[in-house]
Amino acid sequence: MTRTWHVRTITDAAQARIATARLAAACGVTTVERTRLVAALTAQLRQCLTKGGEWRVGVAATLSPGGGDFSVVVAAAKRRPDDRQPPWRASVPCAEDADVSGAERAADDPAALAEALFGADEDAALLLERLEEQEGLVAFHREELHQTNQGVLALHAELDAAGRAQRDLFDAEQQARKEAENARGRLTFLADASAALTASLNHEAIVRLLPALLVPRYARTVDVWLFDDVDDALRGGQHPAAAVLAARRGRPQYAADHPGNLPGVDDQPPSALDPGRPLLCIPLLTRRASQGVLTLSPPDERWDADDAVMLIELTRRASIALENARRFEHNRDIAETLQRALLTELPTTPGLTLAARYLPATRGLNIGGDWYDAFRQPDGSLITVIGDVTGHGLHAAVMMSQLRTALRAYAVDGSSPGQLLTRLHLFLHRLRLDLYATAVIARFHPDDPTLTWAAAGHPPPVLRTPDGRVHTLDAKPGAMLGIPLKQEIRDHTVPLLPGSTLALYTDGLVERRAHGIDPGIRRLAEELGGFRPTELDEDLETSADRLLHPLLHDCEHDDDVCLLLCHVHGHGRRQRAPES
16 A cells, blocks of 8 residues: 655645654554654654655655564655655564555545544553653662662772781781791791700800890890909999899899880980990899890890790890809819819839820719829839719719729729639628729739730720730620629730830720720720820820820710820830730
8 A cells, every 4th residue: 555645835744744644653662662753754744844845755665574673754745856855664563464455545534634633642642651651660670779789889989898807817917927927937947046055054054045046136236244254244334224124123223315114124315325225135144143145136126025935034044054054164163173083194114114194084074984094003003994884974083083082992902803803793792882893903023025915894804015006905895894793804914015005095096986985995095196205205294185186086985085105115025926
């Protein structure tokens, strides 16, 4: 179906508009689409009337089984050659069951046109009603969206608050973890420093160790002021006033131009010696009084309170270590003096030179049972002995003294070395002191070129012959002296040529925990065999020092060391080869 109208006036335009609306309704165009189409056509017709002239409005409806198409075209009735504007077109879908024939018949009927006009108004009213409904829905959805936005904003605020709270908790956790790590670091440092301080029994080494431990982590400078006597703390001298106050009051003092507010520390004015440097002066307290003051300057501007508490505790432990070291050194000096007083002075014998060395242990209290002795018998023989009482301490030293006295008493009747050791065994066994001893006795006679010796549980003597060969006198020895065993210790003899040297020693010279005793004896034999004959004959004292040096210089020894060298002069005796 097609229809055409010519429009010159506004009446023609109204008729074409009404007819188009009626045809669109008859073709099944929906109300909304029809209203849009009529509104667009009205606007276009206004423009055409404004331009003037004659215009043609064409309507075409095309129907098909699946639906149809309703189109409107507005164009000039007579197209000018210079007019390049294309015709106006609009198209909307229509229903498949539309009554097109009835629409054609009613298109020119005035009553139908009036009805179409009122129908168009009804369509507009219906469209307005629907638009009002849509505006209500839009307002509802706008309010709903507003409420949703408010909820989203509230949720964002809650999330932001939760994020801030989480960040605060994270910062608090980090701070707590940092404080815990710092506390663990202080405890670890305190434990390691305490172990290092208590490992030494030398107070000078402890004093040197304190700056090495504290600088630069906990202090910039460290000064240790140890009192020589009781009045030293009262005199003060060239020490900060805070250090003198710490010594007198027995409390830590802080000297600076600002309060330190450190726990357990008194604040004082700046030091007159160095007013620009804060000082922390901690007394080195003992059980009875203060033995010194530890003065520190901070690594930065001031100390942390926890660091100050740790430094006070470390100073307390250093005080204990210093007190123990000083007490040990005092007791060691007394013990070494006692030990050396118990050692005998070697006699002078024609044709025989003696040299002895005693070295206290480098560890421990240094009171041991190692001893040596040399004395003459009534027949002119010279008895040389070296022994070792088990254990350490004053008890072992006293037992050593008793054994030496008993041996001299037993030797008055001219007993042989084996008989003397047997009597010492019975003497020590009957005392039942839970102490045992080892010993070697060697006898030299001026008219007999033979060495007689006996051993009881002791390292074997080493004999160097004039030709430089060294023999270990390891004939079967007796057992240790004092053990619950009945025994008679045998004598052994070996030829003694002029120029020979006999070495008697204790196990501290040759025994090492990592290697045992046999390698040490072999090393002693090698060192003794390396001397020239003239060295031993001319200066036995220097030879004794030279023999000790390679055996002891590379290690600390846990036991006392005794060495007794007996050298037969290289002239005035008949040469005789030693027995193997």
